[in-house]
Amino acid sequence: MSSATQSLQPLLDNVRRAWRTSPLPRFFQWWGDELVNLMPSRLRQAFGGGAAWFLLERQGEEWQVRRAGQEGIVANWRDDLEPAAQQVAFSDALRGVDPEDLRVALCLTPAAMLRRALFLPIAARDSLQQIGAFEMDRQTPFRAEQVRYDVREVAGNAPAGRFAAELVAVPRHTLDPMLDRLRELGITIDAVDMACGDDRLGVNLLPPEQASRRSHPRQRLNTMLAVAAVVLVGLCLLQYLHNREAALAQMQTQVDGMRGEAQKVASLRQQLQDNAGAAGFLTDRKLHTVSALSLLDDVTQRLPDDAWLERLSMDNAGQVGLQGQAKQSAKLVDVFKSSPTVADINFQGTIQTDPTTGKERFYLVGQLRKPGDGKSKGAPAHPGSTR
Structure with missing residues (x-):
């Protein structure tokens, strides 16, 4: 007997003693007898009674x-x-x-x-x-x-x-x-x-x-069958784990695909919101801003026949600039007081006489009105042909 076996012998004796004094041996004996009694007599004889x-x-x-x-x-x-x-x-x-x-x-x-x-x-x-x-x-x-x-x-x-x-x-x-x-x-x-x-x-x-x-050939056969059963149970457990892992991998693939689709939907939703915001901004800008065509029509109707424009400008802030020549530039401020498109119009800089035409060169600055804020209070002071 090796030294390792001798050192373990007291422990084995204690385990064997605890097993024999416990009710487990009698329980397993009763349980085995009951299982054997449940088997048909032919099976008991075939598999060892x-x-x-x-x-x-x-x-x-x-x-x-x-x-x-x-x-x-x-x-x-x-x-x-x-x-x-x-x-x-x-x-x-x-x-x-x-x-x-x-x-x-x-x-x-x-x-x-x-x-x-x-x-x-x-x-x-x-x-x-x-x-x-x-x-x-x-x-x-x-x-x-x-x-x-x-x-x-x-x-x-x-x-x-x-x-x-x-x-x-x-x-x-x-x-x-x-x-x-x-x-x-x-x-x-x-x-x-x-x-x-x-x-x-x-x-x-x-x-x-x-x-x-x-010799105990049946016992050896039973041992082999027990080992085979344990191996089969282990293989079944491994197959079960493999199937679970495969199902999990398939579900993960589906989740990844759905996540990609969800991201596409979220991107499309954000793009739709951006487009809707841009469209709303343009719509709002159109509703609350005077169009260049309306401004040009109003300025054309109000300028006297002896005046013309050299430049008409309009920026994003709604500031309007009118640069041109007229015989009496000082009267132009009164002409645009009732304008439905331009408000607070005033001269910027000094009025000078053009030596070539003999007319006064002016530069007027005003602010676009919002649609509906200003309405025409009468006919233009100097109606004339469209220029």
Whole structure:
């Protein structure tokens, strides 16, 4: 045993002791029995219904075979027959039983057994054989090396911190000759027990070195099937995760596409709002600004025939500039007082006479009216032809 195993042994012993003292083993035993009982009998037989125990007893000079839990003798033969004949009789009694499930127990009579009741500490559950050897001198007239013994836990009331157990022993001079005879006959047994009605008591006095070694192909198959089931479950979980990831990736792609479409819609909405704002601005500007055509028409109607314009300007602030020549420029301010398009018109700079034409050169500055603010208060002072 390695040092690592030795260091872990106390921990393993504590875990094993805690497991055995817990109600879980009894629960799982009950649960497994209930599940097995729910299965049809054919399935139980096909997949292994557990060990099939046969009880081998020596009655005088005759051997008898019974099935555990059932009445009646399956086979019997005399011990003075040839070993081959006894083997045939024994094999005929076990015919039809799966070799993997077959278990044979040599059952002794109660008179040949020695039984003692014990109350042992809870901590002794994992070392019953050692406790049995220790208690042998105290409970029986034999020493441990003179008997074959076993200790089993039994149901019963016990003091606090202890559990009920039973020591079962048989002298070696009684059991060993029977084991030697069975080896001569070629009959392999799995346990040495005591007959208890139609069944066995539940102990095993067979020495460990004489225990039969059986192959367990079904157990290996069940182990392989269990491993395959675990692998399949793992693969199913991985497939489930893969499907979830694929669905998530697909949903993410759809969300990204929808997000792009939403951004396009938001961009179109913003563009529509901008266009609507620009259109509203133009509409508002058109509603609250005098058009250049109206201004030109009004100025043309109001200028006298002996005056003309050299330049007409209008900026974004609504300021209007009139530059030209007239015979009497001072009267032009009065001409535009009633203008529906221009207000607050005044001269800017000085009035000078043009030496070429002999007329006065003027420059008038005014402010455009908003539509509806100013209305014509009469006909133009000097109506004339359109220029």
